[in-house]
Every structure is written in structure tokens, then in C-alpha cells.
Amino acid sequence: QxxxxxxxxxxxxxxxxxxxxxxxxxxxxxSNVWWSWIRQPPGKGLEWLGEIYHxxxxxxxxxxxxxxxxxxxxxxxxxxxxxxxxxAADTAVYYCAREIQAAFDPWGQGILVSVSS
Amino acid sequence: EIVLxxxxxxxxxxxxxxxxxxxxxxxxxxxxxxxxxxKPGQAPRLLIYDISRRATDIAAxxxxxxxxxxxxxxxxxxxxxxxxxxxxxxxxxxxxxxxxTKVEIK
Numbered sequence: 001q002x003x004x005x006x007x008x009x010x011x012x013x014x015x016x017x018x019x020x021x022x023x024x025x026x027x028x029x030x031s032n033v034w035w036s037w038i039r040q041p042p043g044k045g046l047e048w049l050g051e052i053y054h055x056x057x058x059x060x061x062x063x064x065x066x067x068x069x070x071x072x073x074x075x076x077x078x079x080x081x082x083x084x085x086x087x088a089a090d091t092a093v094y095y096c097a098r099e100i101q102a103a104f105d106p107w108g109q110g111i112l113v114s115v116s117s
Numbered sequence: 118e119i120v121l122x123x124x125x126x127x128x129x130x131x132x133x134x135x136x137x138x139x140x141x142x143x144x145x146x147x148x149x150x151x152x153x154x155x156k157p158g159q160a161p162r163l164l165i166y167d168i169s170r171r172a173t174d175i176a177a178x179x180x181x182x183x184x185x186x187x188x189x190x191x192x193x194x195x196x197x198x199x200x201x202x203x204x205x206x207x208x209x210x211x212x213x214x215x216x217x218t219k220v221e222i223k
Contacts (some may be wrong), residue, residue: 036212046161046204048212061211062118095160102208103151103166110160 003027004035004096006111012090013117018083022096022108029077030054034099037070037081039092039108047092051099052079086115119143119207121215129223134194138218140205145185149208152181152190155217156201162204195220204208 008020009075022035029035032040037049060068072079083090083102091114097104118145131138140150150168153161163172165181168188178193192199200222205215 032155045216046214048214051212059211099208101170102149103163103172103206104153104161105163105166105172107160107162110199 002098002106004098004106004108006094006096006108008111008113009112010112012086012113012115014087014115016084016086016115018081018086018090018094018113020081020094020096020111020113022079022081024077024079024098025097029072029079030073035072036097036099036104038095038097038104038107040095041089041092043065049081049083070091088115091115119146119210119213121205121207123203123205123215123218124204125218126216127219127221129221130195131223132182132195132197134195136190136195136199136220138192138203138220140183140188140190140215142186142207143190144210146207146209150183150188151206151208152179153204153206154199154201155204157189161204192220 003025004009005023012018032053052058058070067084069082092108093112095107095110097107122141124139148167152165156162169181180191182189202217202219204217
């Protein structure tokens with residue numbers, strides 16, 4: 001059974017960089033799928049941030065492309081998200097997920113990241 | 118960007134009733150339309166992918182239909198655990214989600 005789990009700081013200062021890691025179990029990060037990050041501001045809907053493939057290719061949401069970087073660590077079976085120049089608008093629950101058949105399954109439990117001084 | 122518009126925003130129904138949720142796309146999404154269920158404090162759970170294919174372990178009372186720009190998620194007979202928020206998602210052009218439909222107990 002494939003599982004994914006987010007980890008990282010729950011609090012980031014304004015103008016700083018948000019950094020999260022997703023640990024994958026039950027599947028290899030090098031399998032033939034894309035790995036994505038999705039976020040959800042409190043009480044709001046879902047926003048896709050981008051995706052990364054084990055070959056190193058990455059696609060980012062046009063609205064966040066200038067601030068997002070994704071990478072992966074094959075040795076640890078992990079992939080990561082960096083979002084720089086954060087503001088309060090970046091406060092959200094951040095999810096990692098596997099993309100399969102043009103859909104997302106499974107999702108991690110999510111991690112709340114607050115942007116505040 | 119493909120905009121997905123879900124309606125209604127809220128659906129008030131009783132257990133045992135049929136729920137019909139709509140998702141309309143601003144342009145064709147081909148077969149790349151999925152549906153998710155989200156309960157408070159939980160991550161979304163994949164219900165339907167490729168318009169009408171049920172994900173693993175999803176009950177048969179959930180079904181998806183539609184084509185092009187108009188899609189429907191139907192719950193044939195609501196169970197108590199089905200009261201939640203439902204999102205549609207497309208993968209035809211980048212990825213976008215609809216704003217969600219809340220199915221609440223009447």
C-alpha cells in the first residue's frame with residue numbers, strides 16, 4: 001500500500017522560504033508516475049502547486065512558477081517543495097500526493113504551514 | 118487555465134436520498150476529470166478518475182458521468198458517512214480543482 005507523508009516546519013516568517021519534504025513508502029520514487037504538491041488555505045479550496053518526475057523534470061503552476069522549486073532524493077525516496085518570498089496568503093495545509101491516471105492518490109495527511117512573524 | 122465550476126455550492130439532503138453534483142469546465146477536459154471527497158480535518162480521497170472509473174475500494178453507490186465540459190457525480194443513496202465536501206479536478210491543461218460542493222444533512 002502506497003503512503004506519502006509530509007514533514008517540515010509549521011511556521012515560516014514573512015519573506016522567508018517554506019520548505020517541505022514528502023516521504024514515500026510502498027512505491028519507489030523512481031516509478032513511472034509524477035509526484036505533486038497541493039495546498040488548501042484554511043476554509044478554502046484546493047490549489048495545485050506543481051509536480052516532479054524521477055528523471056528530474058518538473059512542472060509548476062503558472063501562478064507560482066517564479067517562487068516554486070521541487071526536487072527529489074532517490075536515496076531517501078523523498079521529494080521536496082520550496083516556496084520562497086512567502087506571505088500570509090501562503091498559509092495553508094500543504095499536501096503531497098502521487099499522480100496516477102491523471103488523478104491524485106494517495107494523499108498525505110497534510111501539514112499546516114502558517115506564515116507569521 | 119481551465120476553470121471548473123461546481124454546483125450547487127451546498128446540497129441539503131437526507132440519508133437514503135440521491136445526490137447529483139455538477140462540474141462544468143470552461144473548455145473541454147477530455148477524459149481527464151476526477152472527483153474527490155473531503156471530510157473535516159482529513160485529506161481529500163479519490164473517488165472517481167477518468168470521468169467514470171471508481172478508485173480502489175470506493176462503494177458502487179458513487180458514479181461519475183459526462184463528457185467534454187459537463188460532468189456529474191452521483192451518489193445513488195446517501196449513507197451517513199457521505200456527508201462531506203466534494204471536489205472535481207481536471208488534468209487536461211495543467212491541474213485545476215473546482216470550488217467544491219458541500220453535501221450536508223437536511
